[in-house]
Amino acid sequence: MAHRYRRRTFLQLLAASGAAATVPWLPGCSDRASGTSAAAHFFTADERATIDQLAAAIVPEDQTVGAAGTDAVEYIDRFLAAFDADIATIYRGGPFSGRTPYPDPVTGDPSDDFPENAFLEILPPTRMQELSFRIELFGSASVPDGDVNVPIVPSTPGLQALYRDAVVTLQDFARERGVESFAALDDAGKLAAFNATPPEFRDAFLENLAEGMFCAPEYGGNRDAIGWRDYFYDGDSQPLGHTLYDATSDTLRDRPDQPNQTLDPNRQNDGLEPDVEGFVTAVALSQGGKRFF
DSSP states (O other), rough: OOOGSSSSHHHHHHHHHHHHHGGGSOOOOOOOOOSSSOOOOOOOHHHHHHHHHHHHHHHHSSOOTTTTTTHHHHHHHHHHHHGGGSSSEEEOOOOOOOOSSSOTTTTTBBBBBBOOGGGSSSEEOOOHHHHHHHHHHHOOGGSSTTTTTTTSSOOOOOHHHHHHHHHHHHHHHHHTOSSSSGGGOOOOOOHHHHTTOHHHHHHHHHHHHHHHHSSSSSOOOGGGGGGHHHTTTSSSSSTSSSSSEEETTTTEEETTTTTSSSTTTTSSOOOOHHHHHHHHHHHHHHTTTTOOO
8 A cells, every 4th residue: 555655665666567658558538738628527626626635645746746746636537537528538549649759760860850649639449448448437337237247357336436435435534533624634644544445446546646647648647748757757759769770870879868778877776675676576576587686
């Protein structure tokens, strides 16, 4: 659970498990970067404030940006309202976002030619994808035979119900502690309240929080790609990539600002904390890999 780890450790675990690398393709909603707003969001104003405060307690702003600075809850709010749009805003296009240019075909250097942002395109889900996400958001009972595999796959009430019930639990916890609302708790109290919510919500919230902090900005979170920059993740680096090919000399070389084959002198490297190192080791060995550190 989040409060058992230091904030830095929590984020290292997310990165080590591959979350940061895969999040740009996870579900989200309508585009913020284009200057438009979502047709509808899920939370009420009070619910949104409670979830914002919880997110800020789990991943606060300090030397690096936190949940509030990346608009992580904006991503969550939009995802929960995905089916409010005429076309469910779950998947976006690609492969290029227009944030990095094409390489010069001769020298390999960054050119002045940028691709269009294909992430602005909303891709309609397939029939099975839609059914799957309806179950995830609205619960097993929301689709025909949604709970047919209950003996194998447990039934779910859906993320919308989990979030709505969790807000009630968080507010009840605060009142039981003699304060008027969740907002009146200090960060330690907010984390204790989080621990009082069901494990299904805790797991979902931490996953959604990571998605919101490190998704492509078009999905609603990671405002201006600040999450990527603060945690030294290059995000969608194509079509330029990290290794540049010079056709005149038939050689490959690292991109100076994002080296791929050599250490980056501008990047802080304090090593892994013991629990993170143990986690990485366990994952590597469980998949048949070997330790090289």
